[in-house]
Amino acid sequence: MRHQDADGEMRGFDVVVQPTEGEERSATDYGEAAAQVVEQELAYGQLPARGDDGEFKRIVV
Numbered sequence: 001m002r003h004q005d006a007d008g009e010m011r012g013f014d015v016v017v018q019p020t021e022g023e024e025r026s027a028t029d030y031g032e033a034a035a036q037v038v039e040q041e042l043a044y045g046q047l048p049a050r051g052d053d054g055e056f057k058r059i060v061v
Contacts, residue, residue: 001038002056013041013057033061 002012015037017030025033037059051057 001041013059016058016060018060030061037061 001015002010005011015034017034019025019030041059
């Protein structure tokens with residue numbers, strides 16, 4: 001999820017779906033989890049600028 005703010009600054013975050021061993025969630029479950037994270041981040045305006053390493057925030061679901 002990336003966007004450019006009014007000052008031209010690139011903001012955003014990456015949502016990564018990464019199943020762990022033994023997890024029994026369906027593709028739909030993972031999609032819903034990713035959508036929920038995006039919704040929460042957008043609702044609370046938690047779209048940080050790039051970190052010191054130049055990378056966006058990474059959220060793993």
